[in-house]
Amino acid sequence: MDNISLVILVGGLGSRIKLLEKNTPKPLIKFKNKPFLDIILNFYSKFNFKEIFLLAGYKSYVFKKRYHNKTKNLIPIKVIVEKKKLGSGGALLQLKKKIKNNFVLINGDTYFEVNIIDLIKKIDKKKIANICLVKNTNYLSNKKLSNLFLDKKNNLIFKNKSKWMSSGVLYFKKEIFKHFPNKKQFSLEDVLIPKLIEKKLIAATKNTGFFIDIGTTKNYKFAKKNLHNILKKPAIFFDRDGVINYDNGYTYKIKDFKFKPNVIKALKIIQRRGYYIFLVTNQAGIAKGKFTIKEFFNLQMYIKKHLSKKNIFINDLRYCPYHPDAIIKKFKKNSQYRKPGNLMIESIFKNWYVDRNKSLMIGDMIKDKKAANKSKIRFFYAENNLYNQLKKII
Secondary structure (H helix, E strand, O other): OOOOEEEEEOOOOOHHHOOOOOOOOHHHOEEOOEEHHHHHHHHHOOOOOOEEEEEEOOOHHHHHHHHOOOEEOOEEEEEEEOOOOOHHHHHHHOOOOOOOOOEEEEEOOEEEOOOHHHHHHOOOOOOOEEEEEEEOOOOOOOOOOOOEEEOOOOOEEEOOOOOEEEEEEEEEOHHHHHHOOOOOOOOHHHHHHHHHHHOOOEEEEEOOOOEEEOOOHHHHHHHHHHHHHHHOEOEEEEOOEOOOEOOOOOOOOHHHOOEOOOHHHHHHHHHHOOOEEEEEEEOHHHHOOOOOHHHHHHHHHHHHHHHHHOOOOOOEEEEEOOEOOOOOHHHEOOOOOOOOOOHHHHHHHHHOOEOHHHOEEEEOOHHHHHHHHHOOOEEEEOOOOHHHHHHHHO
16 A cells, blocks of 8 residues: 555536535535545545645645645645646546556545455456446436446446446556557546446446545535534544553654554454544654654554554544754744643544544543543543453443
């Protein structure tokens, strides 16, 4: 996964729902104060992608200002702007010289809960792409890549009255660019993908996770009313050093990092029971010059990668590099982001659909407890066996 990029198409005009959301690009329509693209990024950034590309067209400056050169759950984001209308294929072609690896492509107006690791693993060596199929339950007017079917030889074909359609989530091998038509403006859905299906170069994987495309009036209205309740879950907030791993003082080297007993087992049961997993950690060592943000990121990426191999995903991370006694000038300040302040926790509540009443925090110091109390969530001091502790709590 750490060599695979995520590409999100965010350039559509949203003509079908334009009257409902005037002058707002579809991916930036807010649902309970959260832009749809943020909701998408929340889900997909738990995977260990190397980088995220946003391919922007309509009102691209808005995307550039909000996302360009930012990170989401440690993953760097780049916004690529099309200077004129290129269609989905032409927009993707802009990455030919920028992307050096295989990639996952998704639409910025579609949310689909799919395990990307399975999508990548299940591709046939002879195929150039793998497409996620979803049941067509309420997209009767969708003629693009609908009526898709897997035959007895597991080949993807078009078949009348099939219940399956493209979800818009695809895994492409880098060689896909060799199959692009010799023109700068074209549609992936109308031109390239049907051609790949005809040549039997595209595999398919059926998925039954929650799916919604907000590009129709019906689904837009449904999402406005229901999306936050569908995605709302309780969360467990963890301090890191001393809770997840042994704290030997300023842990920042991979060789010094060691998980505490039964932490992996504990995280698995949390995820299985439908909790979000968030890390909120003070990192005063950055302010005091003990290590850099880059070194912190390197260790955290190692943790994320290690856990993802075990199918465990950290949904998001907040860290505080500030300290009143810092020797690095830009980090020298009192900040409510630093525990016992609670702004790291509140930042997650602001950006995620989290059930506050059912959420809790596990920490090892009084400042963790104070931060949890300020955010009005239950607090527990970490015990030696985190698995047994959480089993009793949840």
